[in-house]
Amino acid sequence: MVIAYWILAGLLAVVYIAAGGMKVAQPPAKLAASGLAWAGDFPAWSVKTIGLLEVLGGVGLILPALTGIVPVLSPVAAVALGVVQVGAIITHLVRGEAKMLPANIVLLLLAVAAAWIGFLTWV
Numbered sequence: 001m002v003i004a005y006w007i008l009a010g011l012l013a014v015v016y017i018a019a020g021g022m023k024v025a026q027p028p029a030k031l032a033a034s035g036l037a038w039a040g041d042f043p044a045w046s047v048k049t050i051g052l053l054e055v056l057g058g059v060g061l062i063l064p065a066l067t068g069i070v071p072v073l074s075p076v077a078a079v080a081l082g083v084v085q086v087g088a089i090i091t092h093l094v095r096g097e098a099k100m101l102p103a104n105i106v107l108l109l110l111a112v113a114a115a116w117i118g119f120l121t122w123v
Helices: 002-025 028-033 037-041 044-067 073-095 098-122
Strands: none
Touching (some): 028 044, 044 073, 044 098, 073 098
16 A cells, blocks of 8 residues: 555655746746646736645655654645646636646546545555
């Protein structure tokens, strides 16, 4: 189970740190031009906050479990990232962006799996 958690958590951490870092570092107009159309319709602070939450969630998947300091926070981070994906799914449904849904659903399922395995491992 621990190996499965590290595979899931590592994959999710890379994805979320990269995606969140991009949202934090680039202006919403540039993100919208690069394919994240929703970013152009949200306030800059909102896009930056989502990006920051993704980066913190990605770090939270790894750091507590790796250091052994309150390792239960790692699956809690997975739950939080699942909530972020539910918000993304709702946003894309409302905006009629169905082509984005498969990626969001896969990330949601991976986050749920990481949370489940993490809670079994560290609680």
